[in-house]
Amino acid sequence: MEKLKERIVIAGLTAGFGEIGFARSRVLNQDIEFMADWISKERYADMNWLARNFERRGTPPEWVRTIIVAVKPYHPLEWNADEKRYSAFADGDDYHAAISAMLSGLLKEINTVGGRAKTCVDTSAIFEKAWAKEAGLGFIGKNKIFVSEKFGPFVLLGLVLTDLELPADEKKSNLNCGNCRLCIDRCPTSALDEFGLDVRRCISWMTIEKKSELSEEEKIIVGNRIFGCDECLLACPWSKKSLPSRRPTHLAISKRKPRMNTDKY
Ligand code: SF4
Numbered sequence: 397m398e399k400l401k402e403r404i405v406i407a408g409l410t411a412g413f414g415e416i417g418f419a420r421s422r423v424l425n426q427d428i429e430f431m432a433d434w435i436s437k438e439r440y441a442d443m444n445w446l447a448r449n450f451e452r453r454g455t456p457p458e459w460v461r462t463i464i465v466a467v468k469p470y471h472p473l474e475w476n477a478d479e480k481r482y483s484a485f486a487d488g489d490d491y492h493a494a495i496s497a498m499l500s501g502l503l504k505e506i507n508t509v510g511g512r513a514k515t516c517v518d519t520s521a522i523f524e525k526a527w528a529k530e531a532g533l534g535f536i537g538k539n540k541i542f543v544s545e546k547f548g549p550f551v552l553l554g555l556v557l558t559d560l561e562l563p564a565d566e567k568k569s570n571l572n573c574g575n576c577r578l579c580i581d582r583c584p585t586s587a588l589d590e591f592g593l594d595v596r597r598c599i600s601w602m603t604i605e606k607k608s609e610l611s612e613e614e615k616i617i618v619g620n621r622i623f624g625c626d627e628c629l630l631a632c633p634w635s636k637k638s639l640p641s642r643r644p645t646h647l648a649i650s651k652r653k654p655r656m657n658t659d660k661y
């Protein structure tokens with residue numbers, strides 16, 4: 397299995413991922429508890445799906461033995477101060493499709509030995525960031541963003557669940573935010589505090605996920621932004637580790653309808 401693991405890592409790096417990690421499947425009790433507490437505070441806004449069966453997100457299916465985490469770094473955009481209109485992850489093709497395609501090389505290696513596998517890219521009921529941490533690749537910051545030890549917070553994650561018992565990475569990241577609170581202080585809407593993220597105040601939710609029209613107050617908060625907000629990533633000292641993206645992987649903003657008062661831009 398060590399050789400197969402090596403081949404999977406090579407397939408991932410060849411596809412353009414920056415790093416590949418391996419974690420043994422288990423129930424992520426601590427993350428489930430955090431989520432239960434967060435849900436009890438009703439901070440999930442209209443994203444009711446987050447509150448439904450949330451225990452499942454920390455409980456991999458029974459057939460899964462190993463969780464492979466692939467990290468794709470990208471680079472923050474060089475914004476002028478007045479032009480922070482959309483998040484850097486949205487600067488390109490749909491990352492869901494791009495990351496899924498990049499994971500196909502890993503699946504091919506698993507298939508060579510008859511292993512079962514399933515990929516997850518941001519839409520599955522699984523704690524992706526927690527698994528990236530579990531694989532020893534970094535930590536979850538006070539902004540609730542995964543911070544890669546190698547590449548900082550500007551990363552996308554792709555997961556492969558498999559029934560193969562691949563050797564888990566022993567190294568665990570013991571990093572955390574410590575006393576830093578730069579992201580909390582930088583957030584323009586005070587959406588972050590010691591309890592994590594209050595989605596109801598988050599510009600990313602307002603411009604990407606919110607189902608109903610923005611309120612007058614929200615329109616003022618959003619200003620000229622049309623898709624997401626990177627302030628709490630840009631504030632993070634770990635963002636200095638960001639690397640230029642080697643391949644376009646991100647969501648073309650033109651495919652989404654702007655959410656709000658277009659007369660501002
Ligand atoms: S995305 Fe923007 S609004 Fe949301 S928590 Fe981060 S800084 Fe605050």
Ligand code: SF4
Binds near residue numbers: 579631
């Ligand atoms: S800005 Fe500071 S507190 Fe926020 S995620 Fe980065 S290290 Fe953690």
